[in-house]
Amino acid sequence: MLDCALTADVPLGPFQDHAVSVYSAKGKGSKLHARRTCTRLRADGAVTSEVPLNSHTIGRMCSSCAHHGDWGRPDSGVGLFLRALGGVGLLYQLQRYTERDRDYTVDQEEVERTAEVLRVEPVASEDEEHEEEDWEIRDDAERLRESVVSACRDAARSLHLAQVTVASFPWLADWAQPKMALKEQFMETLRGQAAHFVTPAGLLAAAAGASPATLCSPTTLSTVSAKAAKGTPKPAPRLAG
Numbered sequence: 245m246l247d248c249a250l251t252a253d254v255p256l257g258p259f260q261d262h263a264v265s266v267y268s269a270k271g272k273g274s275k276l277h278a279r280r281t282c283t284r285l286r287a288d289g290a291v292t293s294e295v296p297l298n299s300h301t302i303g304r305m306c307s308s309c310a311h312h313g314d315w316g317r318p319d320s321g322v323g324l325f326l327r328a329l330g331g332v333g334l335l336y337q338l339q340r341y342t343e344r345d346r347d348y349t350v351d352q353e354e355v356e357r358t359a360e361v362l363r364v365e366p367v368a369s370e371d372e373e374h375e376e377e378d379w380e381i382r383d384d385a386e387r388l389r390e391s392v393v394s395a396c397r398d399a400a401r402s403l404h405l406a407q408v409t410v411a412s413f414p415w416l417a418d419w420a421q422p423k424m425a426l427k428e429q430f431m432e433t434l435r436g437q438a439a440h441f442v443t444p445a446g447l448l449a450a451a452a453g454a455s456p457a458t459l460c461s462p463t464t465l466s467t468v469s470a471k472a473a474k475g476t477p478k479p480a481p482r483l484a485g
C-alpha cells in the first residue's frame with residue numbers, strides 16, 4: 245500500500261488557512277476527521293468545529309481521513325482541491341509508476357529474454373513433452389508481454405492524470421516537479437520495455453483502435469515506432485495474425 249496521505253509539505257495555495265469543518269473526539273489535541281462516520285472516531289461524543297487548513301491542522305488529521313481527502317464540501321473550492329489530491333488523486337498518482345513503486349518488478353533483462361522467445365515462430369515437435377514445455381515458456385512470455393504493455397498504458401494514464409491535476413492547481417507545480425520527473429523517467433523505462441513487443445503493424449492497429457487518452461501518448465508512439473522499426477523485421481507471431 246502506497247503512503248499517499250496529505251502531508252504538511254503540500255502547498256495549499258489560495259486555500260491556505262481556509263476554514264474546513266472537522267470532527268473530533270472531545271479534548272484538545274485529539275485527531276481531526278473529515279467524516280463523522282470515520283471508523284477511527286467514536287461517534288458518541290464527537291464534536292464538529294471549523295479549523296483553518298494549514299500544516300498544524302494537517303498534522304492533526306487522522307491518517308485514514310488524510311488519505312481519502314474528503315474534507316470540505318464537495319462543491320466548494322477547497323473540497324474540490326482536497327479531493328483532487330486524495331483517494332486515487334494526485335498524491336497517489338505521484339507515488340505510482342516511479343522507480344520506488346514496488347508493484348512493478350519486471351526488469352530489462354527479463355523483457356529482452358521474453359521478446360526473444362516471442363520472436364521465434366513456434367514449431368511442431370515430435371516430442372510431446374518437449375512441445376508442451378515450449379508452449380508453457382511461450383504462455384509465460386505472452387503473459388509478461390501483456391503486463392509490460394498494460395503497465396506502459398496505465399503509467400501513461402497516471403502521468404496524464406497527474407499533469408492535468410497540477411495544471412488545474414498551478415501552485416502545486418514547483419512542489420510536484422521532482423516527483424513528476426521521476427514518473428516521466430520511469431515512463432521512459434516502460435516505453436523502452438514495451439517497444440520490444442510492439443511491431444510497426446501492431447502499432448498501427450493499436451493507434452487505429454484506441455482513443456488518444458488510452459495510448460501511451462504521441463511521444464510514446466514515435467519512440468516506440470522508431471525502436472520497433474530498428475528492431476527485428478520479423479513480427480511476433482500472435483501480433484502479426
Ligand SMILES: [Zn+2]
Nearest residue numbers: 277282306309
Ligand atoms: Zn478519520
